[in-house]
Amino acid sequence: MQLSDLQEIYSTPFFELISRARSVYLEHWAGNEVQLCTLLSIKTGGCSEDCGYCAQSSRYSTGVKAERLMQTEDVLDVARRAKDNGSTRFCMGAAWKGVRGGDPRFEQVLGTIREVSKLGMEVCVTLGQLSEKEAVQLKEAGVKAYNHNIDTSPEHYEKIVTTHTFEDRLNTIRAVQSAGMDVCCGGIIGMGETEEDRLKMLHVLTTFAPAPESVPINCLMPMPGTPMEDQAPVDVFELVRLIATTRIVLPRAKVRLSAGRTRLSREGQAMAFFAGANSIFYGDKLLTAQNPGVDADRELFRELDLVPQKPVCATAG
Ligand code: SAM
Numbered sequence: 001m002q003l004s005d006l007q008e009i010y011s012t013p014f015f016e017l018i019s020r021a022r023s024v025y026l027e028h029w030a031g032n033e034v035q036l037c038t039l040l041s042i043k044t045g046g047c048s049e050d051c052g053y054c055a056q057s058s059r060y061s062t063g064v065k066a067e068r069l070m071q072t073e074d075v076l077d078v079a080r081r082a083k084d085n086g087s088t089r090f091c092m093g094a095a096w097k098g099v100r101g102g103d104p105r106f107e108q109v110l111g112t113i114r115e116v117s118k119l120g121m122e123v124c125v126t127l128g129q130l131s132e133k134e135a136v137q138l139k140e141a142g143v144k145a146y147n148h149n150i151d152t153s154p155e156h157y158e159k160i161v162t163t164h165t166f167e168d169r170l171n172t173i174r175a176v177q178s179a180g181m182d183v184c185c186g187g188i189i190g191m192g193e194t195e196e197d198r199l200k201m202l203h204v205l206t207t208f209a210p211a212p213e214s215v216p217i218n219c220l221m222p223m224p225g226t227p228m229e230d231q232a233p234v235d236v237f238e239l240v241r242l243i244a245t246t247r248i249v250l251p252r253a254k255v256r257l258s259a260g261r262t263r264l265s266r267e268g269q270a271m272a273f274f275a276g277a278n279s280i281f282y283g284d285k286l287l288t289a290q291n292p293g294v295d296a297d298r299e300l301f302r303e304l305d306l307v308p309q310k311p312v313c314a315t316a317g
């Protein structure tokens with residue numbers, strides 16, 4: 001698929017676009033099921049990288065304090081609660097540039113993963129850069145999917161991050177694929193990129209082999225103290241167009257309506273679900289930023305007749 005194909009799909013008249021996305025969606029998924037994922041920051045703040053959107057970079061004064069890696073028991077408490085609340089995916093994030101085999105902190109994370117994976121939720125982690133050796137260890141410990149976003153187009157990336165490259169991101173994704181983990185990869189919109197940048201990002205995702213298992217679409221949460229703190233909110237119709245286009249070109253991927261739901265109306269979210277978004281982060285907090293509360297999401301699901309998606313790969317009750 002060429003970039004021009006994506007541009008053509010994206011610029012289809014709005015209602016035609018979302019109807020087409022809906023038909024593609026219903027061919028592959030139950031249209032009333034949305035996956036609930038709980039996120040937990042197991043290592044917050046103090047990151048060496050300069051990602052211009054991120055409250056956890058040590059380069060900016062964002063008020064986020066650097067914390068130590070969470071103990072396994074504490075992570076398990078949160079994971080059990082997430083499961084009781086109906087989450088079927090549990091994603092642990094660390095504010096690291098990457099991980100290195102043999103580092104005791106990585107060994108600790110592997111131990112945590114072994115325990116969490118016994119709970120029967122899909123286990124996802126996002127720990128930064130990896131090589132194949134660490135990817136294999138994660139897979140063996142019980143990780144189903146590894147989240148590593150390309151975030152924006154290759155051209156725009158260097159305006160957002162200077163401490164690592166777009167190619168570094170792709171190398172990690174290749175290591176994840178070789179180890180046989182699912183790739184969870186998407187990006188952020190609302191960082192001053194053009195419509196073309198958004199579609200170039202999506203185009204890169206369509207070149208992955210195998211295709212990404214899930215695609216998180218984050219709307220920038222403008223974090224105070226970061227270079228992006230004053231960015232304007234994303235236009236809801238642009239977001240829905242991008243979701244619809246993603247659904248059409250990656251029909252089997254879970255499309256996750258990720259960060260930024262606190263700034264979307266209920267109607268905006270309904271349109272995103274209609275157009276094929278079928279996964280959300282569930283719980284009051286993302287990593288450091290706010291997310292709609294559990295009560296608000298339960299109410300929204302009730303109003304829209306949506307139900308939580310069943311786990312795809314439960315290994316235990
Ligand atoms: N350090 C690892 C990495 O960079 O891959 C894992 C954690 S990092 C916080 C995970 C992803 O969160 C980023 O790639 C980005 O897509 C998203 N993210 C971070 N801050 C965000 C913000 N302010 N608004 C929206 N998405 C954000």
Ligand code: DTB
Binds near residue numbers: 218
């Ligand atoms: C993803 O694409 N979005 C999540 C998850 N992967 C790790 C992170 C969103 C972070 C939002 C900003 C924050 O909480 O600091």
Ligand code: SF4
Binds near residue numbers: 050051094095097
């Ligand atoms: Fe560090 Fe990840 Fe935040 Fe970049 S996005 S500063 S790598 S935690």
